[in-house]
Amino acid sequence: MDRIRKAAEILLRKKNTAVLTGSGISVDSGIPTFRCSQGIWSQYPPKEYAFLKNFKKDPVKLWRFFNRLADEFGHARPNAGHFALAELERMGIVRSIATQNIDALHQEAGSRDVLELHGNSRLLRCIFCGNVYEKNHPPEVIDRIPFCACGKILKPDFILFGEDLPDQAMKKAFQEAKQASIYIIAGTSADVAPANRLPYRAKSRGALIMEINTGQTDLTHTIVDIRLRGSTSVILPRLVEEIQLLQSTG
Ligand SMILES: [Zn+2]
Structure with missing residues (x-):
């Protein structure tokens, strides 16, 4: 609880957040x-x-x-994790989502700036x-x-294996990683190239790295600053709630 509150405070203070998602966020949509x-x-x-x-x-x-x-x-329909990220974008906290998913559930949930790294x-x-x-x-x-x-x-x-990744989306994702104050890794172990370089790029430019995953990843004990352990469909909505609470109490 405290950990989520603290993360919410940091997100609200710094805003300027970029997100990387992967298949983990769509698991609760049945994929x-x-x-x-x-x-x-x-x-x-x-x-x-x-x-x-x-x-x-x-x-x-x-x-x-x-x-x-x-x-x-x-x-498949978006789940609470997708909707929470869309809400964070509306709140002006999340700038963009780079996703390795091809299911378009972020867009369906209402996210606007979605960079589809795998098409x-x-x-x-x-x-x-x-x-x-x-x-x-x-x-x-x-x-x-x-x-x-x-x-x-x-x-x-x-994208099938052996194909080039979409150039524009990739370039923009690296740009976003460089400019972010907070970089959230949500529902991905981020170990597939070249998306796996994004969190490191963000970190090298001074971003705080926040991880939301059920298990631990290679990043957990290397570059992650704030770890929120659990499913994205549980943790992300709780973050939104905490932020709303903080906003309402001024
Ligand atoms: Zn043709």
Whole structure:
């Protein structure tokens, strides 16, 4: 309790906060992480389904996987953790969220400045001609497989292994990390490159590092200044409550 109060005081005082999120924040929306490799991931081993070369070799096979993902998780809704971050942005405390998720739940919860480091699942992109379409409006769909106007099979605009990360989002995320007074790592162990460099960049520029995770990570005992242990869907709303309380008592 005290720890959350203290964190709330610091957030309210410094504002200027950047956030990095990962799969942990969407677990309570029913989206499992790659790491708890139960269910779907064991049926679709990453080495057969997660690489660009897999898509190039057999896009029809990969679309069976993408459609399964959409069927299982397409109806996921933001949880209290997503809503709390959106609230922190409205309060003028959070500047931006860099996320490794492709589920768009931050935007659905109302967050505006969201940097999608691994792309998104709202768009379809042609890896041959570069055309981009809204997910629901490709030129042609045959057996749930979307086709480009050029005749090739479209790829979801999220990043497969072996693909470049979105340059703009990445650049902006590093800029935000450099400028932040507080850097929050929420629902991610932040150990996948290059996103894993963001907290270090923030730290090297003097930011306080706040971690909200259920377990400990490589960062916990290295660069983290304030650790709030628990699920993001519990801790983040409590932070918002504490901040509101502090504001109301002046
Ligand atoms: Zn095309």
